[in-house]
Amino acid sequence: MSKKTENIEQMEAKRRELDRKIRAAKRVEAKAAKEALLSERHALGVWLAESVDADSIESVQLLRVALESGQIQRHLRQEVGTDSPDSSEHREHEYGGDHRDVA
Numbered sequence: 001m002s003k004k005t006e007n008i009e010q011m012e013a014k015r016r017e018l019d020r021k022i023r024a025a026k027r028v029e030a031k032a033a034k035e036a037l038l039s040e041r042h043a044l045g046v047w048l049a050e051s052v053d054a055d056s057i058e059s060v061q062l063l064r065v066a067l068e069s070g071q072i073q074r075h076l077r078q079e080v081g082t083d084s085p086d087s088s089e090h091r092e093h094e095y096g097g098d099h100r101d102v103a
Contacts (some may be wrong), residue, residue: 049055054063066072077083 027098029050049060049063074083
């Protein structure tokens with residue numbers, strides 16, 4: 001094997017190692033982003049429940065029912081700029097619930 005061939009093989013091995021490191025770093029970054037989003041969603045839920053004094057399981061459940069009104073969801077989507085055709089399908093898949101309009 002010539003020196004050029006050895007050099008090429010070494011560079012390819014380095015490239016494969018670098019590719020592995022890049023993929024690992026991207027996975028870590030994606031996981032951190034998901035965890036940050038989940039943390040913010042949790043904080044929002046806590047804030048919302050506290051802001052309306054929903055301090056029992058029953059009152060939190062009633063709050064959720066009130067917020068599941070199709071009219072309220074449409075308004076909130078418009079306010080935060082997430083009003084897209086895919087958004088309701090995504091929530092049904094993500095939460096396993098039926099989030100159709102009830103108003």
